[in-house]
Amino acid sequence: MSAHHRQLSLQAAAALLIFSLAWPYYYLRATAWDWAPVAAAIGGAAFAAARLTRQPWWWQIIHLLFAPLLWAGLQLQISPLWYLGMFMALFLIFRGAASGQIPLYLSGANTAPRLAALLPRQARMLDIGAGIGSLLLPLGSQRPDLHLSGIENAPLPWLAGWLRTRGKGIAWCWGDLWQHRLAPYQTVYCFLSPAPMIALWHKACQEMHPGALFISKAFPIPGQVPEALAGPAENPVDRLYIYRIPG
Ligand SMILES: C[S@@+](CC[C@H](N)C(=O)[O-])C[C@H]1O[C@@H](n2cnc3c(N)ncnc32)[C@H](O)[C@@H]1O
Known part of the structure; x- marks a missing residue:
């Protein structure tokens, strides 16, 4: 259940x-x-x-x-229209929480420099569940050599991210992360919730090339040992779990 x-x-x-x-x-x-x-x-x-x-x-x-x-x-x-309005607003922002137990919260300012320090030159990186672009924007300014993409399926965060990333060289996509092919990316980053991690790891192993990186902030993949960790041990929410796709 x-x-x-x-x-x-x-x-x-x-x-x-x-x-x-x-x-x-x-x-x-x-x-x-x-x-x-x-x-x-x-x-x-x-x-x-x-x-x-x-x-x-x-x-x-x-x-x-x-x-x-x-x-x-x-x-x-209160008029029932207010309840309907509030429900619609919450759904437009938190669609991911309703459909897949993945709410909206944002990577803190510390995450972009940590990723910037570990990603290979010119890597293609995708943020799955990209929110409002709060990770991709600082990462793009710190590492202009990277090819950055984000995918988001909650309407209001997607719109905010689209407005914020316009003209910044970031591919900002509308869509469901489960339908998006991961093969073109050397790195996939996510900051989601414990719920999707096992299924996401299977998807990454099926679609990404051996040796590519799968990085999860705060939520480790149950049963998998990360190749490396980044971020403070005393603050698990700020930790990056770095996995390499096996051959
Ligand atoms: C915790 S937020 C992370 C935002 C951003 N990656 C960051 O680090 O600041 C997770 C995001 O994933 C989005 N999301 C949830 N399920 C999704 C799905 N199936 N496809 C695309 N995005 C999804 C949510 O709407 C939310 O914006």
């Missing part, structure tokens, strides 16, 4: 439990449902279930607050 489904099931189980207790309670008292305590009880039950099943702490808080906040939001009587 995926992480999404597990959390959804916990919240649904808590709601079902509370509804099945609340229904006879309000029926026997012949009163209308009071939704505030029902929402609070669902939050409490979901929190207890999340704690008992040892979900990560941030999920426990989300479970505790979800139903009460839903109730509070409904009290505000």
